[in-house]
Amino acid sequence: MSALVKVLQAIYSDEPFSASRNFLVSAIFWLVLGTVAGLTAAALMVWPDLTYGVGELTFGRLRPVHINGVLIGWLSMGYVSCMFYLATVLSGRKSLWSERLGNITMIAWNLVMVFGLLSISKGITEAREYAELVAPFDWAVLLALILTGVNVYLTVLTGEEKKWYVSLWYFMGALFWFPIVYIIGNRTFVSFEGLNDAIAGWFYGHNILGMWFTVGGVGILYYLLPKYTGNPLYSHTLSMIGFWTIGMFYAPTGTHHVLQAPVPEWLKSIAVISSVFLLVPVLTVLVNFFQTMKGKWHLAADHLPLRFAVAAGISYLLTCIQGPFQATRSINWYLHFSHWVVGHAHLALFATFSFIVFSATYFMIPRITGKKIYSRPLAIWHFWLSLIGWIVMLLGLTIAGLIQAAGWHHAIPVDQWAIEMEPYMLVRFISGILIVAGQVLFMINIYKTVFDASAEQVPHSPTGIAYV
């Protein structure tokens, strides 16, 4: 009984940073669940009759569970956790504007995830890619987003610090943009007919990346890198240019997902041009990343959170070389409809943005709980399993995508080349095992740290010292 009371106290608490901690702990649970769903879906690509007769475990239902689990569950909740922590620290406050509101948001968000994923796997779905949750959940997510926004905005506005660090700009931008994107893109609140539904759908599908994951992730990276390296952020001006141009160039890019569908040509042109112009914000981030790292690369050998951040920065470089070029008509013409794009998506969302949240987790957890991370070897295993996992996955999916694209291009019937994909699907499955194993170790490591009362105590340090 007392355990239950303790749990209730922990999730409905108003102690400093409790909302951030609770968000992170639940995010990691959804990370493991989402990646396991993805791994099962990957297994079905190799052994399609594995779940014969079980509707809940067919590919068409596991895929949305995977996507919603890792995007809305893991990555978004992880971002909110980082935003809560960093907004508090950067605005010079002791705690959030309202930790209790933050915790209520956390409970609501988790309930949405539990019932949302259950309903998706039972076939109750809107069947809109990346927006599968049905209307009541859309309302709940929107409410949770707005509550998060209110909390972060009020935290920053009532803070001691009057000069906002660039990360705060990014967070506040993300929390302003994303609810708007969500309202339009989910098509629960506004509706479109025929192909306009597809245009709005991809407006959402791309901007959940652009206006939420990119903006949030870059904001977190801009805080962590100077902390870890001890170098100041190379250029504040560049980071602001990046901020404004993300807003300008990301929003119209969605139509490049339906570049050969019969949607208006002017819209496609805007999408392609702004996709290429995305190189501007990307370059600002990369210049800042490489220049801030200058002279401090050797630190990554020992400093595990920095190692994650460096891996994320380099993956960001790769993703953003791929992205704009894939979106041009001549390359999209060949690569569209292939596993190449799936590889690209994992590169962006796992290798870049998830790694940023991993880094932030190892940074924040000791500062929130006052305990040293449970195990350094586990963290090292987590790093290498995840890193090797995504490299293998990217290679497998990229090669598979090229074979597939050649199949479409040469008008070879699917059943003739599908069998050629088998080894690459197996590679993808194996890489999935590596990644899932890494995330399970991560979960054990962080949960041990958070829930084990006997862990080694550390002081709340304003520097980037790694307690792992």
Next chain:
Amino acid sequence: MEQRVNYLIAGVFVALIFLTIIFVTAILPATTFQPKPTPGAVKYTAQEIRGRNIYRREGCFYCHSQFVRKQDRDMGEMVQAGDYVNETPHVLGTERTGPDLSNIGGKYPDGWHWAHHIQPRKMKPGSIMPPFSHLTEAEMTDLIAYLQTLGRNRKVPSWIVPPQEIRDDYHLIAEAVDVNSAAAANAGRGIFQQNCAMCHGVNGQGNGPVSTTMMKKPANFHRPFYKAYSDAMWYWRIAEGVPGTRMPRWNKALSDEDMLYLVAYLKTLPLPVGTSTQEYEVTEFSQVNDPADLSRNFYEIESLNKGGPYYYGGGRSK
């Protein structure tokens, strides 16, 4: 305080820019882009709408697209904007792990779809489509009714043909050899035994010794599907090879005449002994619950019965 005002101005500015861009790219198209319905736009019946909802519920669109692009050569008529006026919410799809389904309607009989949804690999060896055996009988009926509408109203398209430049080449060289003559076929048999039998087998059944090492097995030319090949198609596959398989480009090794002899020989290979041309009709649901007795060839035979090459390539039986 001045700092706050500056931030406020900046914030309003961000909001305005962002809202303008959103208006232009997400809202404006909905008002200006109103294509007129084309004949390709299907008006669904209640049953077909139920089927479409099952298509969406089971996530079929994650692996099957529903738009034919300019560069897709074997998928039938290209789609137009007006085809989609009744398609809300859209199921365009963004990945093709499986084939495009814009023109799938009428390509296979209902019975084939029944069996294929329950045991995909019985009907399409090598396919990785999930089995949908968990659907009820009523759901399956609805789903198939929907699938049979896809592309229903588009023009009957031609199936895969060699590119124009290959056809031009072929007509230039075809005069040298009469590919319908027994003499040419006889000459081709020797060339076949020397060059092709290693993989395709001495009888062209795709069972040569090297075939055991191959993941994608060599073609069995006795399959009814190949009876639909045009001469230029044979020539294209021989000369340029088959991408995605181990079939090499024989124009690097053989002369034009030799390749034409091969065409003549391959055209003479018969259908397998005992091929039934009887039309297969599924009448009972229980029949397809255990589709083990459905031979993989029946759909090819059926399509031949209806007078055309429907094995792939957007043809239809209606």
